[in-house]
Amino acid sequence: MPDYSEDWHPGSFTKNFGWGKDGRGLAELHHAIRVGFGDERGDVRRSVFRKRLDEKGINFYIPANFFLFNYVNETGDWIAFDELVFQAVSFDHTVHFDRLALFTFNLSLVGSWQGARHFQRRPALWSNRYIVERLAQSHGWDVTKVTADDIQVFLDGDERYKAQTSRKLSTNLNFLYQIGGLSAVVADTIERWWMNASFLAADRLCRLRYARRLTISSIGEALDEFDFGPLAGGQNVEKSYALIRLLEMYVSVGGPDRFERSVDAINSGKTNDPRPYGLVDKKLPRAPKSLPAGVVNTMDWLDASYELLDHDELREFDVDMYVREASVRALSKIRERGIKPTMSSADLMTLMRG
Structure with a gap:
């Protein structure tokens, strides 16, 4: 403590x-x-x-x-x-x-x-x-x-x-x-710096062994003890959800060892691009998290809820544009599957009014 x-x-x-x-x-x-x-x-x-x-x-x-x-x-x-x-x-x-x-x-x-x-x-x-x-x-x-x-x-x-x-x-x-x-x-919004701050705090707490294990629960407890929430602008529902997802990512890429893993991946030719890349959480696409090259190869948990951004996409990422494009893609898939509404707007209004 x-x-x-x-x-x-x-x-x-x-x-x-x-x-x-x-x-x-x-x-x-x-x-x-x-x-x-x-x-x-x-x-x-x-x-x-x-x-x-x-x-x-x-x-x-x-x-x-x-x-x-x-x-x-x-x-x-x-x-x-x-x-x-x-x-x-x-x-x-x-x-x-x-x-x-x-x-x-x-x-x-x-x-x-x-x-x-x-x-x-x-x-x-x-x-x-x-x-x-x-x-x-x-x-x-x-x-x-x-x-x-x-x-x-x-x-x-x-x-x-x-x-x-x-x-x-x-x-x-x-x-x-x-x-x-x-x-x-101290604002209550999630931006790139906040994503990076969660990794920074985890790095320091792991190196000092205040987080005794490289686990979500151990790091989360240490973050609470050292006032990560207040120092990063306070808590809200979005931040609590995002922090869990970020800690999952942090543990999966090796925690503080992710930089050594990246150097090994670059030197061994496991990655063709030595530049950092990004991951964006489709469930809460407030900002992408940047990562060192090559560590994605260690991430068995990576699934359809994340989208990988190469270095150029990471640099040019715009959250509003990303959300609009994702919405367009989702609507296109709905149309391709022939999914249509089964009630009219009048029926919907009647249902809403009870």
């Missing part, structure tokens, strides 16, 4: 990352991830990631300590190739990346590295609790109430916040909320 009574420390978040002008979103973070991972499609050494960023004059601490996932093994410190990295290196910068990145920041599960202090494994717990305890509970999701002043009042009034000043953090955090699209992140 997460401990929300632990102290909050601002750490290096008060440093200037150089986010850029409002309007570019989190393009600088997107660029930093691409620079740090280079052409690699797997985990990279933390020292290599830092060296690559230093050579480009990019602040290392914000991406590595607040957004990416770190771990230590017998060979040293590593930064994981997970859903956030996959989206950054596989697709151009869009608002969907910004929203996913902001969710990742608020989730605040970044692992650990040699020399890291205990609180650094959840470095933005102050933002996490602001979303859940202030925005959701006190403000009822009214994003217009989110300001630097309101954030500062929240921090200053909470004994968990351990720092001499809160102003710099408050202004930086408010700016991050603005350029990251907080109003969209």
Whole structure:
């Protein structure tokens, strides 16, 4: 269970990352991830990631300590190739990346590295609790109430916040909320970033073993414990249904191992197209879920309720157009089978009126 009574420390978040002008979103973070991972499609050494960023004059601490996932093994410190990295290196910068990145920041599960202090494994717990305890509970999701002043009042009034000043953090955090699209992140709609956020959260919880098994029930319980719902805009019927379907997909493609499976599929020639592809749920086609090349070969559960999109179709996917075309196809099949109504509109109205 997460401990929300632990102290909050601002750490290096008060440093200037150089986010850029409002309007570019989190393009600088997107660029930093691409620079740090280079052409690699797997985990990279933390020292290599830092060296690559230093050579480009990019602040290392914000991406590595607040957004990416770190771990230590017998060979040293590593930064994981997970859903956030996959989206950054596989697709151009869009608002969907910004929203996913902001969710990742608020989730605040970044692992650990040699020399890291205990609180650094959840470095933005102050933002996490602001979303859940202030925005959701006190403000009822009214994003217009989110300001630097309101954030500062929240921090200053909470004994968990351990720092001499809160102003710099408050202004930086408010700016991050603005350029990251907080109003969209806490909306009750299902968009691409939300689909990706479910995989991102599952990646982090599985790697940290908060989800003890690669099963829908185990991951679902961990998501609940770590407030996935509130951090991703709250729960509703559509989101609950979509999340179950996404977890089925996540488990079937191997969870965090899907990226290794993809590399193996590409290197062995099992897939002809190394580019990511997509799956759209015909039962709830709000947005497609992008996946690394080749992992569809492992998905025994894939059935007629999903439609596979190649890379070009994924890039050009428009949900309204998809629904219209699907409706036309369904009506065509009905006509081809000679199915016709057995009652007139007058008969139907009489039946409806009782």
